[in-house]
Amino acid sequence: MTAPLKNSDPIVVDVALGERAYDIVIGRGVLTSLGARVAALRPGARAAIVTDEYVATHWLRKTEASLLDAGIATSRIIVDEGEISKSYEGLEYVCEELIAAKIERNDLVIALGGGVVGDLAGFAAAVLRRGVDFVQVPTSLLAQVDSSVGGKTGINSPHGKNLVGAFHQPVLVVADTAVLDTLSPRQFRAGYAEVAKYGVLGDEAFFTWLEASHADIVAGGAAREHAIATSCRAKAAIVMRDERENGERALLNLGHTFGHALEAATGFSDRLFHGEGVAIGMVLAAEFSAQLGMIADADAARVKHHLAAVGLPTHLQDIAGFTQEKIGADALMTLMAQDKKVKRGRLTFILLEAVGRAAIVPDVEPSLVRDFMARKLARKS
Ligand code: GLY
Secondary structure (H helix, E strand, O other): OOOOOOOOOOEEEEEOOHHHOEEEEEEOOHHHHHHHHHHHHOOOOOEEEEEEHHHHHHHHHHHHHHHHHOOOOEEEEEEOOOHHHOOHHHHHHHHHHHHHOOOOOOOEEEEEEOHHHHHHHHHHHHHHHHOOEEEEEEOOHHHHHHHOOOOEEEEEEOOEEEEEEEEOOOOEEEEEHHHHHHOOHHHHHHHHHHHHHHHHHHOHHHHHHHHHHHHHHHHOOHHHHHHHHHHHHHHHHHHHHOOOOOOHHHHHHOOHHHHHHHHHHOOOOOOOOHHHHHHHHHHHHHHHHHHOOOOOHHHHHHHHHHHHHHOOOOOHHHOOOOOOOOOOHHHHHHHHOOOOOOEOOEEEEEEEEEOOEEEEEEEEOHHHHHHHHHHHHOOOO
């Protein structure tokens, strides 16, 4: 029998943003310290916990207990699970519940959940009473390594993902790695795509370590914490240099222009989780980079091989029901045109100069992208 994993000493990553600076606390079992950390940070504040039905059944009691033990009065707001809650209706519901719970300017919103809850609760906190502080308690791997860090909050528009939102940094992120034990293998793998992204975009040594360590990361323990902390450090470093995405922060969108279009094409449904879209999108970005002569075919194959080895989808045809009859290259181009990196109608892509070095490539000729996507849809390369 395998011995149970022990709680670990937390790793603390500092996001040094001046008066908006905050800590990301990472470790197995750190959820129990949430109340003490919040009480030290905002003495006397009350807290409204925003979570979804699934996370509530697993982690709400423990979260409330930690806050109550530290003398913090709590209320709870439970939203439907899934992307459907990242909507105008979801935002209205959370804001009205926060107002009904009498959350004031000096109180706190606590986002307990994955990327959907973090983005929604963070945006509600950004606009409620013109801005209330919030704490991220990410419960998915994707949220722990990406969406809970950096202050991007928002909801989806029927026209595309995350088109309505605000930059609003959390005051604290508490990432308990034991919480990930309750994720389905598919959800965990989807989050892993964002971990791999940090290696592919900026750290070849980390990517090489991931190629050797992915099974240990799934198993939990020190490898998982190292992967999460390395990802958070990489993200924090970029956000500290470019908080509002005027430049290099766009690198974090590697795989997302293709990925968001695929998510939109599949109706933001369970057919394709966000991380799965990023995995396919990263492979497409690598293969498109190879087509443009920026990297060797072998580099693109290396990225694809690793993601496939982890069990992630890497082809358009890996998406259930995704056939050329249902969606064509022109429809995908229209969806990509909603990307936030589009400037005056011209597409910007995050492409690769090497495994471990991404570049922002503006003004990509649309016909090249269209032909590439048409070939991929026809599975010609
Ligand atoms: N997820 C990309 C960013 O935070 O900039």
